[in-house]
Amino acid sequence: MRRTTDTTIEDPSHTDPDAAVRDEEADAVRQPGTRRRASRRRSLASLPVLALLAAGAVFFVEAQQLRDTPATANRALTDTAETTRVAGDVSSALGKVFSYSPQSTAVTKEAAKRLLAGKALKQYAALFGQVEKQAADQKLTLTSQAVRAGVTRLGTGSAHLLVFLDQVYEREGKAATTAAAQLSVTAELRGGRWVIVDITSR
Numbered sequence: 001m002r003r004t005t006d007t008t009i010e011d012p013s014h015t016d017p018d019a020a021v022r023d024e025e026a027d028a029v030r031q032p033g034t035r036r037r038a039s040r041r042r043s044l045a046s047l048p049v050l051a052l053l054a055a056g057a058v059f060f061v062e063a064q065q066l067r068d069t070p071a072t073a074n075r076a077l078t079d080t081a082e083t084t085r086v087a088g089d090v091s092s093a094l095g096k097v098f099s100y101s102p103q104s105t106a107v108t109k110e111a112a113k114r115l116l117a118g119k120a121l122k123q124y125a126a127l128f129g130q131v132e133k134q135a136a137d138q139k140l141t142l143t144s145q146a147v148r149a150g151v152t153r154l155g156t157g158s159a160h161l162l163v164f165l166d167q168v169y170e171r172e173g174k175a176a177t178t179a180a181a182q183l184s185v186t187a188e189l190r191g192g193r194w195v196i197v198d199i200t201s202r
Contacts, residue, residue, distance in 0.1 A: 076154035083151045086159045089194035090187050091146035094163060097124065098144035105132045117190065118197040139172035144181075157189040162202075 076083050093115035100108040105128075112124050134140055144167045153160040165181040186198035 073155065074153050075156075076151040076159075079154060083154055086154065086187060086189075086194050087149040087151055087161065090159075090161055090163060090185055090196060091149045093194075093196055094146050094165060094183070094185070095144050098165065098167065099142055100131070100135055101141040102135045102139055105135055115196060117188070117195045120186075120196050120199045123199070141170040143168045143170075159187045159189075159194065161185045161187065 093111075096111040097108060097115055109128060109132075112121065112128070116124055135142075144165050146163050147166050148164040150162045151159055152162055161184075163183045163185055165183065167179045167181055169177040169179065182202040184198075184200040184202055185196055187194045188197050189195075
């Protein structure tokens with residue numbers, strides 16, 4: 001009598017249901033930790049990049065501050081041509097608006113309208129009415145000349161100057177009188193020329 005050996009091949013699809021559940025639960029436990037570790041590795045890897053970016057930003061700000069210090073922003077220290085130009089324009093303007101005779105007050109007023117602006121023009125217009133009357137009544141002539149002008153600050157379109165004037169007063173029938181004046185002047189570049197916008201006596 002022949003004995004037949006029954007050989008059974010196990011179908012992989014027919015696995016132990018309890019084992020499958022246990023495997024799924026193990027995966028569920030392992031995966032969050034795995035995700036956290038991967039996320040942490042990514043975060044740690046990005047730290048050097050962030051540090052470099054932060055350092056670069058700090059260096060940029062510090063360099064910008066060094067470039068923007070008052071000394072480097074003052075073009076009077078570096079732009080010789082423009083410094084000479086503004087000093088010359090302001091000196092010439094002051095000589096014209098502070099010089100007059102009984103016969104030339106109208107010319108002086110017109111010059112002031114071209115060479116002064118803003119606060120300086122308003123102050124000048126308020127005072128020149130009195131000057132005009134004195135010049136006519138007392139036969140007064142005033143001649144002003146800038147003997148020294150220093151540009152203390154030159155920016156883009158604006159300048160501050162310290163100007164020294166020699167002034168000669170002459171009245172008909174009397175000896176001339178000489179006086180000195182020291183002025184703080186602010187000028188602005190308008191329409192390609194320097195215009196005085198503020199004058200303060202020192």
